[in-house]
Amino acid sequence: MKEPFKIVICGEGGQGVLSIAKIIAHSAWLQGKQAVYVPYFSTEKRGGVSIAFAQIGDEPIPYPRFTKADLWVVMSQRAIPRIAEYLQDGTKIVANSFLVKDFSAIEKWKPYAIDAAGIAKNRLKKPRTFNMIILGAMLKLIPGMSKESFSQSLEKTFKDKYEKDPSLKELNEKALTIGYDLIS
Template identity: 40%
Template sequence: MSKPVKIALAGEGGQGVQSVAQILMDAAALEGKEALYIPNFGIEQRGGVSIAFVQIGDEKIGAPKFKIGDIVIALSDRAVRRTQMYVGPQTLFVYDSGIQGVEGDLPKNAKQVLAIPALEIATKKLKPRVFNILIMGAVIGATHVVTLDKAKESIEKRLGYKFEKNPELRELDFKALQEGINLVAGMGVS
């Protein structure tokens, strides 16, 4: 029985980690896969770090939360510290290289730690608002949990109403997705 891929996405409120989780999950559904998504919520989240737990696999998922993720992505300094607990020897730990002052807080026990210039690329090459889609691309690039086609279809489903008013946004999002995939692919993820 194949194990599901376990993904934890953590950031500050407004960074869009929960939307990314939902789009990923919808993509998995389009793929015909099983998926389970649960956010941290309530007083757990208010004023704290927003975390999305996503699992994607071929069969029904077991427990909704997990102890150790296959990929853990932290998008702020607080998120880097908060997500330590989900990192183990099988974890690929990804964080944004623009985050300052976390060198001493990076996990020591991860399989691999990756700093990606996601925010920089989003800001300079694209637009800051597609940062989260770029992160989604990075997740797909590292895990291949869903195909690029289904990822695009899922984005279309969720954001289509925005694209109607602003078709450029579609192109921007799809570019961000590809940038994210390329970013990780070029960094020798094992």
């Protein structure tokens, strides 16, 4: 039995943790993959830690949660202990180095430290492209997902928003590419 690719994302409430996981699962599904997303939702939306789970595979995925992740994304310092139990040998890590400063607990996994917030703010001048940069980086690490088809599915996901603001599409593409190219 072929296991699906398992992704866990954790960060501060309001950072877009849930949106990122939802977009990645939905886009994978639009590409013809099987995908499931489930948030770890609680009463603490702001000022708390958010967690989301996504799985992508070729066969139907019956259960939305898992114990060990293949891709582990942290967007803030305190997210690290919160999802540490999901780490296993070979887990790939993406960390938002704008808020994660102490890597000691995760060093052995050789995390990709990405200053997504810094790039969004300084290079793209649009802080809200933060999510797209993270998504780009994640995309590179998920097997069987191409950037081109992901971009196409994003167009379906953001159809309404792109119609209202065509410049958003270009901006998202740019941010996605930057994130994608940060992973080597």
